[in-house]
Amino acid sequence: xxxxxxxxxxxxxxxxxxxxxxxxxxxxxxxxxxxxxxxxxxxxxxxxxxxxxxxxxxxxxxxxxxxxxxxxxxxxxxxxxxxxxxxxxxxxxxxxxxxxxxxxxxxxxxxxxxxxxxxxxxxxxxxxxxxxxxxxxxxxxxxxxxxxxxxxxxxxxxxxxxxxxxxxxxxxxxxxxxxxxxxxxxxxxxxxx
Numbered sequence: 001x002x003x004x005x006x007x008x009x010x011x012x013x014x015x016x017x018x019x020x021x022x023x024x025x026x027x028x029x030x031x032x033x034x035x036x037x038x039x040x041x042x043x044x045x046x047x048x049x050x051x052x053x054x055x056x057x058x059x060x061x062x063x064x065x066x067x068x069x070x071x072x073x074x075x076x077x078x079x080x081x082x083x084x085x086x087x088x089x090x091x092x093x094x095x096x097x098x099x100x101x102x103x104x105x106x107x108x109x110x111x112x113x114x115x116x117x118x119x120x121x122x123x124x125x126x127x128x129x130x131x132x133x134x135x136x137x138x139x140x141x142x143x144x145x146x147x148x149x150x151x152x153x154x155x156x157x158x159x160x161x162x163x164x165x166x167x168x169x170x171x172x173x174x175x176x177x178x179x180x181x182x183x184x185x186x187x188x189x190x191x192x193x
Contacts, residue, residue, distance in 0.1 A: 008148060019095060040063075044067060053150070056082060088122050129159070168192075
């Protein structure tokens, strides 16, 4: 059975603006991030969304609340949708990182598709993040369709790269639609909206 999903990355934070690695650190939206979420909510008002799920981290949950309020649905918080824990690099400025850490982060955030099963020191593995994504997809109730998920750049990229051959860049408040087949566990019809 195929279901329609929408993936949204949260709006900008002050840490995004300066290139500081967030990961599981709980940072709220900046004023710009709030405006981005409000603009996206206007754009999504013409899209058929019946359910909104969010990561528990403030930046995603604030984005989800803004969108859900605009389209008239409640937000369901799910810890499986949280951002990857980046371990020792969290809180550090990207430009100050060692080259091996930059290479892994570039694969996620700069549009590359070669993340493999990489892992930063004391961080969650990319394979573990993908397992969380698949558990979430399998746990979605049968009767739910047209589901919007508000999560994080690393989480979304790691989840989608298992299904894609092309490169994608995921900016703040980027939104993608796709179909998920629960029987074949495959994603098709991925589009940026």
